[in-house]
Amino acid sequence: MNNRLFVDFHVLQTVPPSCVNRDDTGRPKTAVYGGTTRARVSSQSWKHAIREYFTTHIPEFDLGKRTKRIVGLVADAIHELRADLDEEKTLKMAENALKNAGLKIKSADKGTDALFFISNEQVKALAELAVSGETGKKKYAEALKIHPSIDMVMFGRMVASDPSLNYDATVQVAHSISTHTVHTEYDYFTAVDDCSSEDNAGAGHLGTTEFNSATLYRYATINVSELKKFAGERTAEAVSDFARAFVQSMPTGKINAYANFTVPDDVYITVRRDQPINLCGAFERPVRSKAEGYVKGSESAFNDYTQKVYTNFAEAPAAAFGTGDGTATLIDTEPLSQVFDDLQTYLEKVLRSVQ
Known part of the structure; x- marks a missing residue:
């Protein structure tokens, strides 16, 4: 067929x-x-x-954001899970989570060198791993690959430093x-x-x-x-x-x-x-x-x-x-x-x- x-x-x-x-x-x-x-x-x-x-017009969980400031996105998600943590702590946890996932992070405030497309569900998954105390890098890397957003798979994601994270545009x-x-x-x-x-x-x-x-x-x-x-x-x-x-x-x-x-x-x-x-x-x-x-x-x-x-x-x-x-x-x-x-x-x- x-x-x-x-x-x-x-x-x-x-x-x-x-x-x-x-x-x-x-x-x-x-x-x-x-x-x-x-x-x-x-x-x-x-x-x-x-x-x-x-x-x-589309539910938020089906969408993503393209930004250099992805540390702040993950930090905000961590804060939603652990409101008792201060800003400095959540930013550090977010930075570590993204580094464990294999991304090159310049600093918490600057984020990545290039714009990075990340789905809202991927942000949530990274935050949950960080809060759980997970240390295995494999799970963090997987969190950036699963649950792509509709706009990500439509318009694609290109990550020069790690082609395994790429999504070809449909x-x-x-x-x-x-x-x-x-x-x-x-x-x-x-x-x-x-x-x-x-x-x-x-x-x-x-x-x-x-x-x-x-x-x-x-x-x-x-x-x-x-x-x-x-x-x-x-x-x-x-x-x-x-x-x-x-x-x-x-x-x-x-x-x-x-x-x-x-x-x-x-x-x-x-x-x-x-x-x-x-x-x-x-x-x-x-x-x-x-x-x-x-x-x-x-x-x-x-x-x-x-x-x-x-x-x-x-x-x-x-x-x-x-x-x-x-x-x-x-x-x-x-x-x-x-x-x-x-x-x-x-x-x-x-x-x-x-x-």
């Missing part, structure tokens, strides 16, 4: 004037694709937004790009000094900021078979949780200045048995601006390219779910909330046959 199982997520989403994701100079990120400049939102930016979404997220050419614009702004005297006319601050607007193509994929090795019976629900987070999250770059809270124009989710397929080739030739804007042209280009891929290069998906006017030419659409529920129900049924 073919146990390969992937879920692909394709989203068309229009973002108004904004600076969702900026580079080191403060400019909106861009990329050259098809010979023209496109708006770009990095995968790291959207993955961060997804993890932020998780914190309010989710890949593409950089989102605009379906069309973009031109960055400049906003000249002033700020008024509320306490300025009447004779001191003029602005208290002058400046410029850069922005653009775009219809974005967003793509992500989950290796469901690999995710199942860690998530078990929780797998279908975890995929549905990711679907909601990917579709409904938004990076917060310059959000106070632009309030770019938009919802997708189209969502197309496919379940595949052969391989993941990124359909960004639909926009290698940039969509041209017309009186009706970019969305209709983007939908048409996406649908035409998708049908060509299914005809010439790959099988049609085993199942597909979605919503939006453009997606309606590919499948029977339904409200977005129903899309997530139907995806989960379908996967629960299919996963019973995947070992």
Whole structure:
């Protein structure tokens, strides 16, 4: 039996004037694709937004934290078990626990040299070992390997000093790009000094900021078979949780200045048995601006390219779910909330046959 199982997520989403994701100079990120400049939102930016979404929609025991200051996390867990211990004692116990687990700890306040992804359940397990007085390093090392969080197995953990602690990511997220050419614009702004005297006319601050607007193509994929090795019976629900987070999250770059809270124009989710397929080739030739804007042209280009891929290069998906006017030419659409529920129900049924 073919146990390969992937879920692909394709989203068309229009973002108004904004600076969702900026580079080191403060400019909106861009990329050259098809010979023209496109708006770009990095995968790291959207993955961060997804993890932020998780914190309010997934139980805490299923999540983790990525930080250098892991000594403090373990110390706090030790304090919950032994409130009678002072701060210095708990920090020392936490530091020793992590060193026993094989991590290089610079100091209690500085933690590790690099960001370390640790699940809340792993923090709890290390704290319990420390409080019990366990001295065997093997058990501490095992505590860092068992009970990975959902976000850890989705986005991966890389530990250069100890590859045995690594988790390969089961989710890949593409950089989102605009379906069309973009031109960055400049906003000249002033700020008024509320306490300025009447004779001191003029602005208290002058400046410029850069922005653009775009219809974005967003793509992500989950290796469901690999995710199942860690998530078990929780797998279908975890995929549905990711679907909601990917579709409904938004990076917060310059959000106070632009309030770019938009919802997708189209969502197309496919379940595949052969391989993941990124359909960004639909926009290698940039969509041209017309009186009706970019969305209709983007939908048409996406649908035409998708049908060509299914005809010439790959099988049609085993199942597909979605919503939006453009997606309606590919499948029977339904409200977005129903899309997530139907995806989960379908996967629960299919996963019973995947070992």
